[in-house]
Structure formats: C-alpha cells, structure tokens
Amino acid sequence: MARHGRMSVTLARIGVWIWAVGAVVVAASIGGYRLQLLSLIPAFIGYVASVAIMAVATLFLLVGMIGGRGRMGGWGFNATCWIALVLTVGMTLNNLLWLRQGQVSPPIHDITTDTVNPPEFVDILPLRAGAPNPPEYAGSQVAEQQLAAYPEIEPLELDVSPVEAMALAESAARAMEWELIAVAPGEGRLEAVATTAWFGFKDDVVVRIVESGDGSLVDVRSKSRLGLSDVGTNARRIRAFMAQMQPN
Numbered sequence: 001m002a003r004h005g006r007m008s009v010t011l012a013r014i015g016v017w018i019w020a021v022g023a024v025v026v027a028a029s030i031g032g033y034r035l036q037l038l039s040l041i042p043a044f045i046g047y048v049a050s051v052a053i054m055a056v057a058t059l060f061l062l063v064g065m066i067g068g069r070g071r072m073g074g075w076g077f078n079a080t081c082w083i084a085l086v087l088t089v090g091m092t093l094n095n096l097l098w099l100r101q102g103q104v105s106p107p108i109h110d111i112t113t114d115t116v117n118p119p120e121f122v123d124i125l126p127l128r129a130g131a132p133n134p135p136e137y138a139g140s141q142v143a144e145q146q147l148a149a150y151p152e153i154e155p156l157e158l159d160v161s162p163v164e165a166m167a168l169a170e171s172a173a174r175a176m177e178w179e180l181i182a183v184a185p186g187e188g189r190l191e192a193v194a195t196t197a198w199f200g201f202k203d204d205v206v207v208r209i210v211e212s213g214d215g216s217l218v219d220v221r222s223k224s225r226l227g228l229s230d231v232g233t234n235a236r237r238i239r240a241f242m243a244q245m246q247p248n
Contacts (some may be wrong), residue, residue: 012064
C-alpha cells in the first residue's frame with residue numbers, strides 16, 4: 001500500500017509539471033500572437049498542442065490524486081494539485097464548448113441585421129487593408145446560411161430619434177469596450193473595432209441608424225478580418241450590442 005501511495009504521489013507530481021508545461025505553451029502561443037511575435041498558424045498549433053498537454057496533465061492528476069488521497073504531503077502540494085486540476089478541467093471544458101460551437105455554427109464570418117442591404121464600412125476600410133477577408137458582403141450564399149443559423153438577428157426598432165439612438169449606440173459600444181473609429185450622427189453611422197478575448201482577433205463593426213416613422217431603425221454588421229468561420233462570435237456580438245442599446 002505504501003508503494004502504491006508513493007506511486008500515486010509521483011503521478012500527481014508529474015501531472016503538475018505537465019500542467020506547468022501546458023500553461024507555458026498556451027501563454028506563449030496566445031501572448032506571442034497578440035504581441036505579433038508569432039503568426040497565426042504556429043500560434044494556433046501551439047494552442048492545440050497545449051490542449052493535448054493539458055488533457056494528459058488531467059489524466060495524471062486524477063489518477064495520482066485519487067490513488068494518493070491522504071498521502072499527498074503538505075498543504076502546499078495539495079493546493080497546487082487542486083489548482084492545476086481545476087484549471088486543466090476548466091480549459092478542457094472551454095475547448096469542448098468551443099469545438100461544439102464550431103460544429104453548429106455555419107462557416108461564415110460576416111453577420112448583419114440587413115442581408116439585403118447591409119451597412120457598409122467606410123472609415124474602417126484602411127484598417128482592413130491586406131486582411132484575408134475582404135470588406136465586401138458576399139451576398140445570397142452567406143445570407144442564406146445566416147438566416148438559417150441566426151434567424152433572431154434582426155434590425156432594432158427604437159422609439160427615439162436617430163440622434164438619441166446614435167447616443168445609445170455610442171454608449172453601448174463603449175460599454176462593450178470596442179475601439180471607436182467613427183461616430184457620425186449626421187450620417188447615422190458608427191464604426192468600431194472589437195477585439196476577441198483569447199487571441200485578440202480584430203473584428204469590425206458598423207452601425208447604421210435611419211429614421212423610421214416616429215422612431216429609429218438600427219442595423220448592425222460585424223465582420224471578422226480573418227478566418228472562414230467565426231464560431232458564432234459575430235452573431236453573439238450583435239445580440240449583446242442590441243441588448244445593450246435598449247433604453248432604460
């Protein structure tokens with residue numbers, strides 16, 4: 001039993017070291033890309049490798065901690081094992097959810113509330129120069145996929161004037177921590193850049209506001225600069241923005 005306990009503790013220790021390696025790899029991959037030290041492909045390969053490393057770490061930690069319960073040594077080592085286990089499991093679940101989202105999301109990266117006459121980018125165009133995804137809307141093929149996957153993405157009608165609606169749009173964009181590129185109330189146009197949390201991908205957003213009866217009609221378009229599929233990111237962004245724009 002003592003030998004079995006020592007073996008379990010050893011496995012847990014190995015799991016902690018493997019977790020540490022995985023943490024370094026994921027930090028180097030994401031940080032390297034955000035600091036422009038790595039291009040996307042090696043950064044993504046590193047991230048995928050870190051996921052595999054974390055999975056191995058989880059296995060070692062689980063086996064070691066279950067087999068070595070009561071023999072894990074001091075409080076510090078126990079705490080380290082639990083922290084490593086929680087972080088590896090959390091990262092694994094996050095990636096499983098991300099992969100699932102990728103499976104159910106259509107392979108598109110340009111989402112708009114108006115698929116017939118989508119809002120156009122103006123001031124953001126220089127920022128998209130050289131981006132893999134062109135600023136133009138791809139048309140009916142993209143529209144059909146969006147309407148099938150995100151039927152709830154629709155224009156927002158507000159019982160306020162276009163000027164008031166623009167103020168709400170600007171406030172919502174700031175609340176979502178977008179980088180404002182243009183706020184043109186006279187043209188009913190707001191443009192901004194949204195940065196994703198992990199790799200810091202740049203997605204561009206344009207808001208169009210026009211008078212509609214006694215109120216305003218708000219259309220939004222969100223488009224990724226690179227990548228075939230946005231894994232639902234642009235649709236989630238538009239939904240969150242529309243909810244944020246609702247007047248109190």
